[in-house]
Amino acid sequence: MNVLVVGRGGREHSMVQKLAESKTVNEIYVAPGNAGMDEATRVPIDESEIERLIDFAKEKQIDMTIVGPENPLMLGISNRFREENLPIFAPTKEAALIEGSKDFAKAFMTRQGIPTASYQTFTDVEEAKYYVRTKGAPIVIKADGLAAGKGVVVAETERDALQAIDEMLVSKCYADAGTTIVIEEFLEGREFSLMAFVHGSNVYPMIPARDHKRAFDNDEGPNTGGMGAYAPVPDISEDIITNTTKEVLQKAADGLVSEGRSFTGILYAGLMMTTSGPKVIEFNARFGDPETQVILPLLNKDFLQVIVDVCHGKDPELQWEDKKCLGVVVAAQGYPATYEKNIPIPNLDCEETFAAYAGVDQIDNRLVSNGGRVMLVGAKATTYHQAFDAVYNQLNNIGDSSKLFYRSDIGKNCKEDALV
Structure with missing residues (x-):
C-alpha cells in the first residue's frame, strides 16, 4: 500500500517510523514533513492545502492517508477526502469539534455523562472576572479554539487568572481561538x-x-x-x-x-x-x-x-511490547515564547536511543532548528530506570547546547523504579 502522512512534527515522524516497519507498506509520503524524516518521501504541500493533497493522493494512488495535526481536521480534510472516495484515517470536522471547541467539548461531556471538571463559558471580560472572584484560585482558564497546545493557563492565584482573561479576551493573544473562553474547576491528582x-x-x-x-x-x-x-x-x-x-x-x-x-x-x-x-x-x-x-x-x-x-470494523487485536518507553523533548531556548531558529542540531550516535524530529530544517547537509520543540530523544528498555538512563546519558553527551534546553526530570517519579 502507498501511504500518505499529513503533518510535519515529532508525532508524524513517529508515525512514519512505525509505518516503515510495516510489511504492507510500499511507499511512504509525508506532507510536508521535515528534514529529519529520512524514512519517507517528503512532499512540499502544506497541511492546510487540502485540494492539493487530494490531487496528490489521486496522482500517487494513495491507499491510506493518515492525518497527524488538528488544523486540517477542522478544515474538513476528512470530509473532502471522503467526497472523493479517497481512504483516510481521520475524523470529519463535525466529529473533530470535540477538540476544536472547548465549549462544545464540555457541553458534550455534560450531555453524555462523561466525568469532567465543572465549568462556565464566557465572552464578556467582566462576567469572566466576576466568576473568578466568586470561585477563587487555583482555577483554569482555556481558550475555546485551537491554540497549538498553549491556550491553557492554570492560574495559581486570582491575579494570574484575571491577567489570563485580559490576555485572551482583550489582548487577543490567541486571536480568534480566544474570543470565547472556558473557565473551569482546578482538578487535583x-x-x-x-x-x-x-x-x-x-x-x-x-x-x-x-x-x-x-x-x-x-x-x-x-x-x-x-x-x-x-x-x-x-x-x-x-x-x-x-x-x-x-x-x-x-x-x-x-x-x-x-x-x-x-x-x-x-x-x-x-x-x-x-x-x-x-x-x-x-x-x-x-x-x-x-x-x-x-x-x-x-x-x-x-x-x-x-x-x-x-x-473495516475489525478488531485489530492490539499487542504491546513488555517494555517501558521514555522520551524527552529538546527545545529552543525561549520556547514556548520567542525563540531563535537555525540552531545546529547535535548528532545522536547512541544505539540505545532513537530520535523523533519535529522542528527541524536542513542547511548545507546539516540539521538545524526551525521550531520551538526541536526533537524528542527516546529509549525503550526493560525498566523505566534503564530507559531514563539511556535517554539522559545521550542528552548529556550532545556537546554545546547552550541554545537548546530540556527537562531533566521526565519519568523521574515513576513508582516502579526509584529514579531520584
Missing part, C-alpha cells in the same frame, strides 16, 4: 493520557502515557505542547484503563454517533486521576504529541494493518 483507535462505536484503547506539559523541571514554568512523556504509566492499573475506556472513551464514541458526528480516527483523552476517579481535562481528535513518540514504539503489531482493520 496525577495526569495521564489514554488514546484509542475508534471507528463509530468501536473503541480499541492503547496503553496509557504520561505527558509533562510545563516547560521546566518540577512542573514549573509556562504550559507547552509537551516536554516529554513515558509509557505505560505504573500507577494506572488495568482496572483504571478498563473503567476509563467504558466511562470516557466509549461514552464519547457512542455520544458522537448518536449526535450525528460519528468518529473515525484517534480519540485522545487527557485525564486527571482524582480521588473520585478519572476526569477528562480535554479531548483531542488525533494522536497526542509527545505521547505518540513513546506509545507507537511499543506497539507490537503492524501499524498500517491496525488502521486498515479498524476502518
Whole structure:
C-alpha cells in the first residue's frame, strides 16, 4: 500500500517510523514533513492545502492517508477526502469539534455523562472576572479554539487568572481561538493520557502515557505542547484503563454517533486521576504529541494493518511490547515564547536511543532548528530506570547546547523504579 502522512512534527515522524516497519507498506509520503524524516518521501504541500493533497493522493494512488495535526481536521480534510472516495484515517470536522471547541467539548461531556471538571463559558471580560472572584484560585482558564497546545493557563492565584482573561479576551493573544473562553474547576491528582483507535462505536484503547506539559523541571514554568512523556504509566492499573475506556472513551464514541458526528480516527483523552476517579481535562481528535513518540514504539503489531482493520470494523487485536518507553523533548531556548531558529542540531550516535524530529530544517547537509520543540530523544528498555538512563546519558553527551534546553526530570517519579 502507498501511504500518505499529513503533518510535519515529532508525532508524524513517529508515525512514519512505525509505518516503515510495516510489511504492507510500499511507499511512504509525508506532507510536508521535515528534514529529519529520512524514512519517507517528503512532499512540499502544506497541511492546510487540502485540494492539493487530494490531487496528490489521486496522482500517487494513495491507499491510506493518515492525518497527524488538528488544523486540517477542522478544515474538513476528512470530509473532502471522503467526497472523493479517497481512504483516510481521520475524523470529519463535525466529529473533530470535540477538540476544536472547548465549549462544545464540555457541553458534550455534560450531555453524555462523561466525568469532567465543572465549568462556565464566557465572552464578556467582566462576567469572566466576576466568576473568578466568586470561585477563587487555583482555577483554569482555556481558550475555546485551537491554540497549538498553549491556550491553557492554570492560574495559581486570582491575579494570574484575571491577567489570563485580559490576555485572551482583550489582548487577543490567541486571536480568534480566544474570543470565547472556558473557565473551569482546578482538578487535583496525577495526569495521564489514554488514546484509542475508534471507528463509530468501536473503541480499541492503547496503553496509557504520561505527558509533562510545563516547560521546566518540577512542573514549573509556562504550559507547552509537551516536554516529554513515558509509557505505560505504573500507577494506572488495568482496572483504571478498563473503567476509563467504558466511562470516557466509549461514552464519547457512542455520544458522537448518536449526535450525528460519528468518529473515525484517534480519540485522545487527557485525564486527571482524582480521588473520585478519572476526569477528562480535554479531548483531542488525533494522536497526542509527545505521547505518540513513546506509545507507537511499543506497539507490537503492524501499524498500517491496525488502521486498515479498524476502518473495516475489525478488531485489530492490539499487542504491546513488555517494555517501558521514555522520551524527552529538546527545545529552543525561549520556547514556548520567542525563540531563535537555525540552531545546529547535535548528532545522536547512541544505539540505545532513537530520535523523533519535529522542528527541524536542513542547511548545507546539516540539521538545524526551525521550531520551538526541536526533537524528542527516546529509549525503550526493560525498566523505566534503564530507559531514563539511556535517554539522559545521550542528552548529556550532545556537546554545546547552550541554545537548546530540556527537562531533566521526565519519568523521574515513576513508582516502579526509584529514579531520584
